[in-house]
Amino acid sequence: MIFQTKQKKVAGLILFSFLLMYCLAASVVYGYVDTSTSTVIDSFTKFNGSNEHIIVQTVRVPRALIAAAVGASLAIAGAILQALTRNPLASPGILGINAGASFFIVCAVVVFSAHSLQVFSWIAFLGAAFAASLVFIIGSIGKEGLTPIKLTLAGVAIGAVFSSLTQGLLVLNETALDEVLFWLAGSVQGRKLEMLTSVLPYLIIAWLGSMLMxxxxxxxxxxxxxxxxxxxxxxxxxxxxxxxxxxxxxxxVAVAGPIGFVGIVIPHFARAFVGTDYRWVIPYCGVFGGILLLAADIGARFILMPQEVPVGVMTAVIGTPFFIYIARRGGLTK
Known part of the structure; x- marks a missing residue:
């Protein structure tokens, strides 16, 4: 544990919060279209309708806010799941959330010919909630009720079922694969601010709830x-x-698709800094998760410029070495 005292933990949280703000600003400034800090400021104070100003307001600001919110949420969710399941490799995918959301999206494209990202967000949320509900019900069966091992096994089983069904639908309909491939990779590109505001009340409730719990x-x-x-x-x-x-x-998942590894890696970083007290782990996870996804998204813009790599691919590249290290180290979360 790097920060031993309460004063150091508070100071560290403030320091990393400033780093999060810097990453937010960098996400708005840097990209394929050349802009500067003064351009960003002018887009809000002296808007003139130029392409640069429009891009800042309608593309980059929503993208940065979505990346920060999604990164924080996935990291906090991963920390909670690692405590619930006593599994150091637990992440939102362990409850079948990603698989359930993906299956509902593919069904919407194949059966109802849905194409709108706004529609995708609500369908994905419904699928994620449905899958997690199934896991909770199945994991609660038996005289012992809900236990960590039963929750883990139920999540793996439900996730496998939904993943298999999704693959089957995509094999039968290649057009659907073209429609949802970018979403399935996980991305914050092209997302509108309305997609974040539509789920923001749920995120605020969950952020506050996680702190209270x-x-x-x-x-x-x-x-x-x-x-x-x-x-x-x-x-x-x-x-x-x-x-x-x-x-x-x-x-x-509803806003950005199934982005992996954030929920696995970040809780371990948080515990390395502040120990196992979740009163500190959760806020540190929120800050670290936002920093990671923002940094990954910024990097995704430049690797294959002018093309962009989905941020889910970037988090996989960043997270895989840590995942292997954690898996080889073994053990359970304390």
């Missing part, structure tokens, strides 16, 4: 027996946490 997560990590002995209703707490994950990951 942080102390209860700490008790869960002590074990069910200890948690119950201290008066905590473990099944209710797990149910609320699963709902928070659905709101966080479902909203993120």
């Amino acid at each position: 942080a102390g209860k997560i700490n008790l869960l990590l002590l074990g069910d027996d200890v948690s119950r002995g201290l008066g905590q209703r473990t099944q209710l707490v797990r149910g609320i946490l699963v709902l928070i994950v659905v709101l966080l990951a479902g909203s993120s």
Whole structure:
């Protein structure tokens, strides 16, 4: 743990928050169309209708805000899932959220000929919520109720089913593959600010809820027996946490598609800085997640310029080495 005292943790959070703001500004300034800081400022104070000003307001600002919100949400969701499942490799995908959202999107394209990203966002949210609900119901079956191992197994099983169904639909309809391929790779390119504002109320509720539940997560990590002995209703707490994950990951997938590795890697970085106290892990995950996705998105603009790499590909490139390291290290989250 790098930050041992409360004062250092507060100072670190402030420092990384400034870094997040810098990444937000860099995301707005840098891209294929050459702009500067003064151009960005002028686009809001002296708007003249130029291409540069229009791009800043309608493309880059929404893209930066979406990347920051999605990165923060996926990281927090991953941290909660790693605590719930006691699995250091847990991420939103473990609940079948990505797979459920992807299946619903492909169904919408194949069956209903849907094409709008705005429509995709709501269909994806519905699919994510449906998949997570199935996992929660199946994982709760039995006399012991919802347990970490049952939640993990149910998530893997439901995710496999939805992934298989999605692949089957794409094999039968190659046109659908062309329609949804970019979305399935995970991207914040071309997303409008309205897509973020449509899910922002759910994200705010989930962000606040995760902070309020942080102390209860700490008790869960002590074990069910200890948690119950201290008066905590473990099944209710797990149910609320699963709902928070659905709101966080479902909203993120709805807006940006299934972006991987953020929810796996970032919680480990947060715990390396502040330990296992989730009252600090969650805010650090939010800041680190936003920084990672913003940095990945900025990099995605320049690798194959003028073409852009989906940010989901960039996070995979960045996250794979850490994923391998975590997998080889093994062990459970404390």
